[in-house]
Amino acid sequence: MKRRSFNLGLASSLAAPALIGLGSSARAADGAKPTTIRIGFPGAGTSGRPLPTSGYTANVVFLGELEQEFKADNIKIEWKYYVGAGPALNEAFANGLLDFCFGHGDLPLIVGRSTGLKHKIIASSGRGGDVYLLTPAASQATQVADLKGKILSVQKGTATQLVLYRFLAKYGFTEPDKDFRIISQIADDRRASLATGDIAGTIDTPWGLEARGITKRLAEVHDDININAPGTVWVGEAFEQQYPDIVQRVVNRLVKVAHWSSQDANREQQYQWWTRSGTNAYLDNKKEWDRVKDLRTRHSPLLDDFYKAKIQKSIAETRQYRLTRRDTPFEGWLEPKYLNNALRELKLENYFPSQSVDGKFSG
Amino acid sequence: MHSFKTTALAGAVLLALSGAAAQAAEPSNEVKALKGTVDELRKQIEDLKRAQRSDADALEKARLDELRKQVEELRVQLKKQQVAKPAEVTPTPAEGESQEAIDAKTPATKADVQGLRTDLENYKYDQSRLQERNIPSVTRNTKIGGSITLQYATQNPGVPATTAAGTTLQGEPRKNGFVAPSVGLNFTGNLYRDYQEGKNLDYRIAFLTATNVGSNANAYNATGKANPNGSQFNLTDAYIKYSFQPQTGNAEDPLGVVILGQQIVPFGQDAQALDAEVRPVINGASYVSGLGFNNRQIGLVVSGDFQPYVDYTNNYRAPLLSYAFGLFNGSGPNKSDNNSDRDFSGRLVFTLPVDYASWFRQLQIGASYYRGYPTLGGTSVPSTGAADNTVYPAAGKGNSNRTGFDINWTHLPYSISYEWVYGKDALAAPTAANPDGFRRGIDQYINFGYTWGEQFLNSSKQQGKFDDWWPKSYQAFFRFDTWDPNASEAVLRTLNSDRKQYISTLGLNIFFAETTKFQIDYIHTRYDLQGVAPAALSPKSTNGLLAQFNATF
Numbered sequence: 001m002k003r004r005s006f007n008l009g010l011a012s013s014l015a016a017p018a019l020i021g022l023g024s025s026a027r028a029a030d031g032a033k034p035t036t037i038r039i040g041f042p043g044a045g046t047s048g049r050p051l052p053t054s055g056y057t058a059n060v061v062f063l064g065e066l067e068q069e070f071k072a073d074n075i076k077i078e079w080k081y082y083v084g085a086g087p088a089l090n091e092a093f094a095n096g097l098l099d100f101c102f103g104h105g106d107l108p109l110i111v112g113r114s115t116g117l118k119h120k121i122i123a124s125s126g127r128g129g130d131v132y133l134l135t136p137a138a139s140q141a142t143q144v145a146d147l148k149g150k151i152l153s154v155q156k157g158t159a160t161q162l163v164l165y166r167f168l169a170k171y172g173f174t175e176p177d178k179d180f181r182i183i184s185q186i187a188d189d190r191r192a193s194l195a196t197g198d199i200a201g202t203i204d205t206p207w208g209l210e211a212r213g214i215t216k217r218l219a220e221v222h223d224d225i226n227i228n229a230p231g232t233v234w235v236g237e238a239f240e241q242q243y244p245d246i247v248q249r250v251v252n253r254l255v256k257v258a259h260w261s262s263q264d265a266n267r268e269q270q271y272q273w274w275t276r277s278g279t280n281a282y283l284d285n286k287k288e289w290d291r292v293k294d295l296r297t298r299h300s301p302l303l304d305d306f307y308k309a310k311i312q313k314s315i316a317e318t319r320q321y322r323l324t325r326r327d328t329p330f331e332g333w334l335e336p337k338y339l340n341n342a343l344r345e346l347k348l349e350n351y352f353p354s355q356s357v358d359g360k361f362s363g
Numbered sequence: 364m365h366s367f368k369t370t371a372l373a374g375a376v377l378l379a380l381s382g383a384a385a386q387a388a389e390p391s392n393e394v395k396a397l398k399g400t401v402d403e404l405r406k407q408i409e410d411l412k413r414a415q416r417s418d419a420d421a422l423e424k425a426r427l428d429e430l431r432k433q434v435e436e437l438r439v440q441l442k443k444q445q446v447a448k449p450a451e452v453t454p455t456p457a458e459g460e461s462q463e464a465i466d467a468k469t470p471a472t473k474a475d476v477q478g479l480r481t482d483l484e485n486y487k488y489d490q491s492r493l494q495e496r497n498i499p500s501v502t503r504n505t506k507i508g509g510s511i512t513l514q515y516a517t518q519n520p521g522v523p524a525t526t527a528a529g530t531t532l533q534g535e536p537r538k539n540g541f542v543a544p545s546v547g548l549n550f551t552g553n554l555y556r557d558y559q560e561g562k563n564l565d566y567r568i569a570f571l572t573a574t575n576v577g578s579n580a581n582a583y584n585a586t587g588k589a590n591p592n593g594s595q596f597n598l599t600d601a602y603i604k605y606s607f608q609p610q611t612g613n614a615e616d617p618l619g620v621v622i623l624g625q626q627i628v629p630f631g632q633d634a635q636a637l638d639a640e641v642r643p644v645i646n647g648a649s650y651v652s653g654l655g656f657n658n659r660q661i662g663l664v665v666s667g668d669f670q671p672y673v674d675y676t677n678n679y680r681a682p683l684l685s686y687a688f689g690l691f692n693g694s695g696p697n698k699s700d701n702n703s704d705r706d707f708s709g710r711l712v713f714t715l716p717v718d719y720a721s722w723f724r725q726l727q728i729g730a731s732y733y734r735g736y737p738t739l740g741g742t743s744v745p746s747t748g749a750a751d752n753t754v755y756p757a758a759g760k761g762n763s764n765r766t767g768f769d770i771n772w773t774h775l776p777y778s779i780s781y782e783w784v785y786g787k788d789a790l791a792a793p794t795a796a797n798p799d800g801f802r803r804g805i806d807q808y809i810n811f812g813y814t815w816g817e818q819f820l821n822s823s824k825q826q827g828k829f830d831d832w833w834p835k836s837y838q839a840f841f842r843f844d845t846w847d848p849n850a851s852e853a854v855l856r857t858l859n860s861d862r863k864q865y866i867s868t869l870g871l872n873i874f875f876a877e878t879t880k881f882q883i884d885y886i887h888t889r890y891d892l893q894g895v896a897p898a899a900l901s902p903k904s905t906n907g908l909l910a911q912f913n914a915t916f
Contacts, residue, residue: 044826044827045827048825048826048827048828049827049829050826050827050828050829051827080826081826081827082822082825082826082827083825083826083827084678084821084822084825087675087677087678087822088678088821088822088825089822090677090719091677091678091679091719091820091821091822092817092820092822092823094677094719094720095775095776095817095820097817097820097823112677112720115674115677115718115719115720115721116720117720156614156673156675157674157675157677157678161675183613184613184614184615184675196558198558282466323675325718
């Protein structure tokens with residue numbers, strides 16, 4: 001082989017992979033439908049088990065709804081579970097690796113949009129819940145004030161950070177970063193630190209940990225609308241514009257599963273599924289969710305007045321706590337048409353009770 | 364209730380009889396007879412009442428006795444249950460109740476607990492025996508790591524035949540062949556763990572076969588000098604490290620460590636870069652070996668950062684200023700100092716404090732400086748003169764300076780890095796080639812990279828997966844490197860290794876497992892012949908292909 005042709009061949013062989021676009025995220029699309037739909041969850045099971053933790057969006061996975069929906073079209077559903085929670089999900093979306101998110105917490109959702117991530121909110125992934133401030137089992141603390149100046153752990157950048165801040169504000173600590181030393185840990189590390197006593201407190205589900213003698217409850221609030229904010233289902237703007245029919249079909253299935261999940265007859269099945277991730281024990285799921293008399297109030301996909309007001313309040317709090325340096329435009333963020341179509345098609349327009357700005361249910 | 368019924372019955376009989384007596388008042392005999400009957404009845408009623416009262420008392424007493432008996436029996440049963448083994452309770456599942464729900468309310472028996480305890484004891488015994496016989500142990504926490512690098516190289520025109528000392532005997536030009544494997548082995552561990560603040564004391568020991576230069580150095584001719592079929596096993600890193608800044612895992616904490624021992628000199632970008640995203644090329648920048656930064660030095664380094672900016676919503680940390688300052692012997696690895704002066708090295712890196720979503724993410728500007736005091740004369744060889752084996756007369760101490768500037772923008776999928784380095788070494792005496800008594804080397808390179816895949820994303824690397832999943836990635840790059848090893852030379856250079864070189868590298872890296880990658884580089888090297896006609900030993904240019912598997916564990 002002559003040198004010139006050798007060089008040419010070599011250069012071509014090196015450049016070829018680049019030209020044909022090698023890569024795991026290569027997604028040949030014919031314009032009408034994608035080859036894969038990539039859906040992210042902000043979390044994974046214990047030790048990174050690729051399973052969702054709870055909520056009706058988790059049930060979509062267990063029921064295999066989307067796989068059934070798109071089987072005939074030969075569209076693959078790619079589930080992604082991020083140990084790094086909401087922040088990791090932002091990083092993945094910023095690098096073009098996601099189409100949907102099934103349950104983003106308010107803080108990473110808001111900061112993501114403030115930094116330029118382009119997505120459309122198409123449903124709520126659920127709302128409400130109880131919050132427990134836990135301390136190590138051997139802690140001498142008897143009230144929240146006893147933890148002042150000590151280490152509290154939360155995964156910063158996640159919705160739980162805002163929950164912790166609101167929780168502390170309820171007990172009179174409006175400047176949490178000054179009153180406490182707040183460090184960032186993922187869920188598994190937080191629980192390990194709780195067990196070893198390396199932290200003074202954290203927000204978590206108590207029953208499984210209490211049963212193991214790891215923790216005790218210092219304070220708790222139940223279904224306080226001033227502490228919790230709804231979760232969000234979003235779709236990437238580019239995907240939404242390119243495949244509106246696909247988005248509609250996804251939302252139809254979501255609403256169908258939200259309806260299924262809100263049936264009392266299906267409580268037990270859900271508790272069992274959510275236990276599989278290992279994040280919460282069966283006991284945790286049962287104790288927490290048995291308190292909910294009407295599951296429709298939790299498994300609600302609605303983008304009602306309450307949802308809008310809570311997200312706007314979270315935007316203000318994000319600025320107040322200096323968790324973002326930019327404004328987060330709310331206008332044009334929500335795209336409720338897919339949800340409305342789905343509710344109409346499934347004849348569920350009046351099924352889920354809507355919530356007013358002050359948290360009262362109606363309907 | 365019973366006595367109320369009796370009283371009511373007696374009353375009714377009396378009323379009935381008194382009515383009948385009133386109607387038959389006239390005949391006295393009948394009245395007397397009736398009166399007698401009434402008295403009799405009254406008496407009977409009284410008797411009846413008395414009898415009934417005594418029955419009730421007896422009944423109540425019997426009931427009381429019965430209750431006492433039952434209480435006593437229950438007490439006996441309770442005592443028996445307290446001392447006897449509890450009966451196994453198997454709850455009856457309700458219709459549709461799941462196994463998990465049944466399990467949740469089924470109590471463990473003493474036999475269950477004893478069984479578990481037995482299993483635990485067996486496990487403890489098994490572990491104890493395994494530790495004694497099969498499991499290696501260390502006094503302190505230690506992590507064993509290493510690397511294997513396997514290469515195949517081609518070059519056209521080939522490497523000329525040579526019989527020169529210090530090289531592999533070669534009877535004809537060599538155009539291709541496998542390269543001697545390079546193997547690294549390292550141990551890192553913890554000597555003291557500060558649970559409160561994370562001010563830990565750690566250590567690292569590392570070895571590398573074939574050559575004690577950087578992991579990417581070409582070991583083409585370096586193997587088997589002493590033993591034709593052997594290999595060298597060189598100590599590279601040997602240090603202890605103390606974290607003087609708290610390390611609690613909080614990304615907002617500044618980092619700060621003191622490192623004492625044999626280690627990499629903190630100078631420049633390419634010489635230290637371990638991240639393939641920043642340095643994708645197999646062979647490092649020319650200055651790394653040309654100016655001696657492939658050698659470890661023995662000394663003390665303080666490094667850390669200030670004001671880290673953390674974008675928690677994307678897991679991104681950008682320290683505003685990173686620093687590293689060190690004092691070294693300057694005489695190289697595995698050697699004691701040869702004078703009383705310490706070499707000094709310093710490096711500062713500024714990173715733009717921007718959010719992850721910013722286009723300026725991970726834009727870093729760095730500057731480095733090194734000042735050394737080498738011993739000149741004897742058999743020492745100036746570090747810029749790799750091929751200059753001139754034996755100088757003893758001349759004492761000289762000095763050498765290195766200055767570097769670098770800029771790096773690593774914004775997945777793009778990466779661009781540029782670096783400029785200047786080195787100046789005093790010679791033992793002025794030479795014809797360097798009449799001012801100094802040798803100067805200048806290097807600069809620019810690297811453009813593009814990556815497909817998720818290899819460099821923390822979020823992807825930490826995705827929850829059941830199997831040994833890793834985000835496969837492909838990285839293509841182009842690097843252009845110019846290296847003048849003796850910029851001040853006033854006369855014609857005779858060896859290509861002394862001549863100015865222009866090295867173009869086009870490469871592809873394939874990351875197909877967590878710690879293993881395949882790399883292939885096409886390398887075109889052009890020499891500045893200063894107008895001299897090319898010859899077999901000094902061609903105008905060479906083309907080469909270098910392919911390698913690099914696996915770390």
